[in-house]
Amino acid sequence: MVAKTSILKELETIYGKSGNQLYVLYGRTDSEKEQLLKAFLSDKKYFYYRCRQASGQEQRKQMETEIRQKFSANITKHSYDEFFNRIKSGDASKLVVVIDEFQLIAKKDASFMESIEKLRMKRLYPGPVLILLCSSSVAWVEQEMPATLGEQSKRIDGKIKINPLNFLEVVRAFPQYQVSDCIRTYGVIGGVAGYINHWDQRVDLKTNICRNILNRNGYMHRAAEQLIAAELRELSVYETILYYIASGYDKLNELHLKTGYSRAKISVYMKNLGTFHIVEKETSFETGGWENTKKGVYRIKDNYVNFWFRFVYPHLSELYMMSPEQFYDAYITSGIDDYLERYFKEVCMEYVGLLNLIGKLPMKISKMGTWIGKEGNIDIIAQNSVRENIVGYCNWNQPEFTMEMKEELLKSMKQAKIDAKYFFLFSAKGFSEEIRQLAEEDTRYILVDMNEL
Structure with a gap:
């Protein structure tokens, strides 16, 4: 079972504190x-x-029944005050x-x-207690909880969010996989612990996709649409928009022309998708070349939602008429490497951030991002406090990193109007002899093979 060990450590630290605590623990x-x-x-x-999804009265009945069973309690008043007055640890240990x-x-x-609040203030239960209020509704906790709880939200000691695993944690979850296998897996399912726990590292990407996604009984077969349906209505609108973003129409006007929805309507729906961390508006790293920057670019943030709407949603009829293996060969094989290129870049950026964290970069950086140009991109720009830059270029698809790629990077830098103190050149499949010689002669160029990640 994969879980965020950092969250467990944080909970143990809170539990070890004296007195009573009240925390909100939430995750998708x-x-x-x-x-x-x-x-x-x-x-403990x-x-x-x-x-439960129940009326207020029924909810109290259900909790009362469980407290009676667990604590053999005699309950005469059907209120939460009464319920929390009957709970107990049975000894001096802290009750959770x-x-x-x-x-x-x-x-x-x-x-x-x-x-x-009375429980926390020892007005219902005298012993030490840690109260964890938990939720799977991320948007509700982050957007609506303060208004719903009012002044009581200010008395919560803290919120703990269970974020998806980062790439390093995904690598640790799949010790039998090569780094390239981990990148492919990460590009399809991201760092969602539930998906990872159903992924079999003893078999390859195709087999896992066929079993978990394309098979109608697979754990993830409808997970993308269920994630959207859990919090949002008007699924036909949301799914139409997501399909076109996944197909490469990533600007507001392009989506307006493709969907037929008004720009105002699309903006509202984008805001809602952003609230649920499904879509994000990608902002270019700020440089002097603003006039050459592509602005207002949307992308699907959730890896699996992106995969579903890129490969499966457009061919749903065929999925029901083919075997999973036939569908994979017909509609996924040819496009999967192009799709994964974005996630290789994300992994490389995480790598740079980790090197910075442990002091292994040639200079300390304070911010990092991507520059999206009208005619070219810079995969990674990492900048220090005096605006000196490390730039990165990531090669996922091509057989080797070539001098032409290096020249392409320099051209994009010219459009972005930035220079660089160091160049990080990442490659999934190796480097040309010319690039290797360049790195030997010019220490500004740092070559990173994928396996080093």
Whole structure:
């Protein structure tokens, strides 16, 4: 089971503090929040309640039943005050109270948070207690929770977000895979723990995609659409927009022309998709070449949503008429490497950031990004506090990194109106002899083979 070990460490640190604490723990669907909680609670006294989609009255009945069963409690008043007055650890150890999907109560019953606050202030239970309010609704926690809870939100000690695994963590999750296999996997499913836990590193990319995505009984077969449907309505609009973004129409006017929706409507829907971390507006690294910069570019942020709408959604009819293997050969094989190029660049950028963190770059950088030009791009620009730059170029597809690629980078730098103190040249498949000789003669050029990642 893959889980964010950093989150477990953070929870243990909070648990070890004296007194009572109140935290919100949240992460997207398939973040494996529940598995993480099981690991954390394994050696502790706890009460765990999973909220239902129910009326306020029914929710209290369900919690009352579970408290009666767990604590053999005699409950006479059907209120949250009464419920939290009956919980206990049985000894001097700290009790952990977990209310999972708590937004289902908080949205409907104000008395719940009032009781939680009393519990935290030792007015209902005298012993030490850690209260974890958990949610799979990322947008609700980040956007709506303060308004829903009002003043009570200010009394929460902190929020802990379960983010997807970064690439380094994905590599650690698949010790049997080569780096190239990890990049391919990361490009398809990202760092979502639930997806990773269903991925079999004993078999190749095609087999995993066929089993988990293209097979109608596969764990991820409808995961992209379910992620969108869990929080949003009018799926026909959202899925139409996502299909065209995945197909390369990444500017507002292009989407307007392709979908027929007004620019104003698309902007509203883009904002909603951005709130749920499905789409993002890509901003170029700020340089002097603003007039040569491509502005207002949208892209699908979620790796698996991008994969689904790029390869599967356009050919859904064929998927039902073909075997998974036939579908893969017909519609995925020819385009997968071009698709993965973007994710190789993301991995290279993460690598530069990690080197900076551990002090292994030739200079300390303070910000990093990508420059998107009208005629060319700069994959990585990393800048220090006095505006000196490291630039990076990433070769995923071609047999080797060539001098022509280096010249292409210099041309893009001219358009962006920047210079560089160092050049990081990344390649998935090697370097030409000319490039190797250049790096030997000019120490500004640093070659990074994919396996070093």
